[in-house]
Amino acid sequence: MIHARLRQFVALAVGAVLAACLSFAAPASASSLTPAAAGTQVQTPLVVNARWGGHATFDRIVIDLQGYAPTVTVTPVAQLRYDGSGQPVPLAGKYFLEIRLNPAAAHNDAGESVYHGPKLQKIYLSKLKGLAMTGDYEGYVTFGAAFDTLPYYRAYSLHSPERFIVDIAH
Known part of the structure; x- marks a missing residue:
């Protein structure tokens, strides 16, 4: 029982980390947000x-x-x-x-x-x-x-x- 819960917890944690990493790996386009812009729309240089x-x-x-x-x-x-x-x-x-x-x-x-x-x-x-x-x-x-x-x-x-x-x- 403890091993099953531990595996479930590890699977959820790995999934959350992967989802967070994928959100940072989105490709940049000609009018994308910049990481430094923190929520404001900034034109690509x-x-x-x-x-x-x-x-x-x-x-x-x-x-x-x-x-x-x-x-x-x-x-x-x-x-x-x-x-x-x-x-x-x-x-x-x-x-x-x-x-x-x-x-x-x-x-x-x-x-x-x-x-x-x-x-x-x-x-x-x-x-x-x-x-x-x-x-x-x-x-x-x-x-x-x-x-x-x-x-x-x-x-x-x-x-x-x-x-x-x-x-x-x-």
Whole structure:
């Protein structure tokens, strides 16, 4: 009798934990609630531009945002590919970084692009050799950066106005 009650209690507890976890794993959409919003409707951040610059000791990539700063991951990858199609991105280089923003969009609710930066650009800086917008798909906006040598980088957000920065050391 005690073992049956214990099994029933454990099953109910596991079910409650799974239900709670699934409620946090809901996918983000272009006008979803943000975890930080706590019950208020907040528009997904918009990616409106990407730019770059060369400095004395580093090259810099800047992604300009409208709204709050989303979660961003910067990942070294073997090759850059366009989201959705999987086609290779035609940027020359031996090393690549993928910059992924989520939740984010480069289009408004009507499907019109709000992104005014380059889609594919050769760049002739010390380290940075190219930048491409590789995706605006299902709540993710993705960029790829190309380099001839292994990039040593630092990534962070700045505020007022919102922007995401990747500094690549020379």
